Amino acid sequence: MESLLLPFQLPFMQNAFAITAIIAVPAAILSCFLVLKGWSLIGDAISHAVLPGVVLAYVAGLPLILGAFVAGMLCALATGFVGDNSRVKPDTVMGVVFSGMFGLGVVLYTSIESDVHLDHILFGNMLGVGRGDLAVSGAIAALVAALLLLKWRDLLLHAFDPVQAQVIGLPVRALHYGLLAAVSATVVAMLSSVGIILAVGFLIAPGAIAFLLTRRFAAMMAVAVGVTLSAGTGGIWASFWLDSAPAPTIVLILTAMFLAAFAISGWRARRAMRAL
Secondary structure (H helix, E strand, C coil), rough: CCCCHHHHHHHHHHHHHHHHHHHHHHHHHHHHHHHHHHCCHHHHHHHHHHHHHHHHHHHHHCCCHHHHHHHHHHHHHHHHHHHCCCCHHHHHHHHHHHHHHHHHHHHHHHHHCCCCCHHHHHCHHCCCCCCCHHHHHHHHHHHHHHHHHHCHHHHHHHHHHHHHHHHCCHHHHHHHHHHHHHHHHHHHHHHHHHHHHHHHHHHHHHHHHHHHHHCHHHHHHHHHHHHHHHHHHHHHHHHHHHHHCHHHHHHHHHHHHHHHHHHHHHHHHHHHHHHH
């Protein structure tokens, strides 16, 4: 038993566990809204679109997280504006904006000499997380989680029926862009620590898993948070013994959990049909 608990006793592993716990709540709650609205790929788009901001911030000597946040906000606002003012479907808008921003980032990255490794942006550096990273990510995560929990009923109505939300007087435009801003801020909080790949996983899989297993939104949020914490903690622990990178290991666990939820959902549906 003592050897199994060894990863929890090492400082660098403790920081990895801590950063996962910090980002679990906002990422999981956002995942629920994104799944309900059909915005699952917006996390992927923003995660890749921050690259030019990171490169430009490095060139200007500014904090990389500042450049990532500005680029992510520009991507979110551009996606929302084009989607609201054209007949193009949201997924198409995301694809155009995401590919354009990511292409710009790659061109900028390859045109300068730097010691910034693209691998850290893609795969993160969970085992190298320091106190500064924990503090910044914690502040962003706390703010996003507090706002989401405060406005979750309004956001839920906006997700299901934006017309009805507007009729009863809700600030639909503010909710729309506020949700995009929350995604952008959460991606920035995850970028330096968990990387793009796991950020995308955390913004899609927990909500999808919870959607298959629950029927009420409050329960969906709770299950999504539990899934994120379980997969994150289990993935980091398993990566220690498998000598693998934590982020891909967590993604594999999330995938396995989704397949299990899909199987359970199908079994429930067949059971209900037989009961009729």
